[in-house]
Amino acid sequence: MSGTLKVRVDPNKCQGNARCKSLAPELFELDEWGYAHEIGDGTVPAGLEDKAWLAQANCPEIAITIDEE
Ligand code: SF4
Incomplete structure (x- = not known):
């Protein structure tokens, strides 16, 4: 089960x-x-998880991290 991002x-x-x-x-x-x-x-x-991963994947500076709580 995945938690909050x-x-x-x-x-x-x-x-x-x-x-x-x-x-x-x-x-x-x-x-x-x-x-x-x-x-x-x-x-x-809730519901915006895909956008979070998309933004992270598209940051050219690898400046975005996502923690799963
Ligand atoms: S470099 Fe900064 S403004 Fe650009 S996508 Fe990454 S976090 Fe966002």
């Missing part, structure tokens, strides 16, 4: 191309310089 952006790796936000706007937002961070505490609401 949590996304996290490593600010040291993110280069701010916003791919995560365009793929999963419910999970990521950009700061005023265009760098991404997870919305809230990163908890992925």
Whole structure:
């Protein structure tokens, strides 16, 4: 059984191309310089798990990690 997912952006790796936000706007937002961070505490609401994995797979900087709780 899989638990709740949590996304996290490593600010040291993110280069701010916003791919995560365009793929999963419910999970990521950009700061005023265009760098991404997870919305809230990163908890992925039910039904958005696929978007979380998609965003992680498409981050060119490998800046997104997903923890399963
Ligand atoms: S896709 Fe990756 S590098 Fe691009 S803004 Fe999102 S976290 Fe940053």
